[in-house]
Amino acid sequence: MDDDSPQARWERRTEIPLGLASLLFLSLYATLVLAHGLAEEWKNACRAALLATWALFAVDYAVRWRLSGQRLRFVRTHWLDTLVLALPLLRPLRIVKVYDAVQHRHGQPRFSLHARVITYATLSVTLLGFAGALAVYQAEHAAPNATILTFGDSVWWACSTLATVGYGDVTPVTPWGRVIAVGLMACGLALLGAVTGSFSSWLLQVFAREGDERPPGA
Structure with missing residues (x-):
């Protein structure tokens, strides 16, 4: 039986949007690094969007921490999410979890x-x-x-x-x-x-x- 706790419901609702946000983060970062001739106003827009994606992950982390009721134990049991929040370049690793979410929603065999x-x-x-x-x-x-x-x-x-x-x-x-x-x-x-x-x-x-x-x- 699937977990129907508030934390599990939140994770099921946000997994795919956050996965797409991870791809957006990587795309924006690649643009900043590789587009040397990009106008300054576009660079500033990319930086603002990067900050916005980081804020999404911070909000998600805070909500799941609150819903778990685990206090500091949440940091130890969700070490990858903690690392992803601290090191932005690891955020695209969240894409790896999207496969399970998509399979679960469509009821397809894993x-x-x-x-x-x-x-x-x-x-x-x-x-x-x-x-x-x-x-x-x-x-x-x-x-x-x-x-x-x-x-x-x-x-x-x-x-x-x-x-x-x-x-x-x-x-x-x-x-x-x-x-x-x-x-x-x-x-x-x-x-x-x-x-x-x-x-x-x-x-x-x-x-x-x-x-x-x-x-x-x-």
């Missing part, structure tokens, strides 16, 4: 656990990679002795970092760029472990099922 893990990991890698590439490009491209000079360089660096390959042909030289690098490396390791573990578990289940279906003595 993926298996293994497929969901792989789907969520793929979405997370894509969103983290793009957001990380934007952030490191903003921090690095104008820095002295920078090797990440174009957004293409930044995307290549983000891909190699998330894949834990780290070719070293382009590297961040600023403190903020290195902080982003550490975060991406940690996320890459975690997501790689989740996908590898889920895939291995699926293979074991397939082999076990085949063994159960094999006739005795075969």
